[in-house]
Amino acid sequence: MKLIISMILFFSSSTSVFAHGMTDADKLLAHNGSNGQFFELGASHMLTGYDHLLFLFGVIFFLTKFKDVFLLITAFTIGHSVSLIFATFWSITADYYLIDAIIALTICYKGFENINGFKKYFDLKVPNINLMVFLFGLIHGFGLSTRLQQLPLDEEGLLLKIISFNLGVEIGQILALSLMLVILIIFRKTKIFIKISKLLNVCLILVGFLLLLMQLHGYQHTHYLDDFPFNIHEHQHLHKISAAVESNTSQKRDISEFEIKEGTWHTHDDGESHFH
Template identity: 45%
Template sequence: MIAVWLLLLPAAVLAHDVAEGDKAFVQSIDGPAFIPFLYLGAKHMVTGYDHILFLIGVVFFLYRLKDVLLYVSMFTIGHSITLLGGVLLGFGVNSYLIDAIIALSVIYKGFENIGGFKWLGFTPNTKLVVLVFGLFHGLGLSSKLMSLDMSQNGLLANLIGFNVGVEVGQVIVLACVVTVLNLWRNSRGFARGAYGANLALVLAGMLLATWQIKGYLTT
């Protein structure tokens, strides 16, 4: 699965943004439109390669459902706070910079999963780190929404719809990821392949971060 993402990464980087048709639609709305924004939120998460790679890293070695729910809840709390708060307070960050930080979250999870912090003699609080990176992921989402110049009429309802949509998309993605991981874990090659897969996560994060920093420096 990681290998597929790496092969598709150049196209995904170009595609991971709000489509022009969606931008025009959002800018045409003046008032509450909960369902359309729910759809947009779900679409953004399902096509959000950086969010998906991070979530793959988060659940990679989680074998119990309650642990998956706990870590995903920390991520959800984090990105919900900054998604809603960022737009309502008018606080945005350059999209290239915030996406570079999101790429660093992918590097972090891959590095943690291959035991990188054990080599350094340091054990981070994994739950707190997921929460903090969730804040950055939400800030990335809010920055993209703010760039659409949304109407203030019905803004809160539309933001809630978008956030709910993000959660719907997240559930869809996690259902697929956890299913594939569970099938893979039952195979003999999991222990050997897991290390390579997480190295691939680190590589993917480095490629994404390089791309975003280049974009920041050249625009």
């Protein structure tokens, strides 16, 4: 239990570390950038887009026929290309933390489907996989669009830049999928594949859930500044203290004060805890 709590606190307090948004270097590159530079940006963004890659890993995990891989990846590609291009060109956007939170749920969904969770736990028929992957592709593409729209996009030649970015995403996707397929092909030949395949997909669900918490945490701290006015350093200290409180409380210790570098977290007679 302590391990799970520690993981949740670590992920939720590390939004900036695990984020894969556009950096200042990306913004500088995009300023009057060429189509080729947008292509490179798309490829690098996909290769570092752990949420997209985790979902794709779940999609191909049990696929052994090239035809099945091709059909599902094509459905995903069409979906994310349509939403990426149209949403960016028409400046349709949303809060990227919330979109990334939904993307995290798609990871949970695929892992849950892979362990036959819908049938086993809810006695439900699994929705058409091709349709679901296409719909999830639309969501992933919209997520890519919200990130792309963080860049200074000049209206001149905008469509070609968006298409170049999307082509870069496709190349990055092909490279990542190729590596995943090679690993899975080798892994399936081992005796332990069947034994730990369920465990790996349970881990996929867990990671998706942690990413969901991370994105909702980021949304909370960017939209409710009155409730969360402290800076990132204080933020990390409070998370560490919260973990310490949880640990010591479970051991039934009476904690009245924690000293840290920038201040003190303590309680008064009224039982209210605060930091200064």
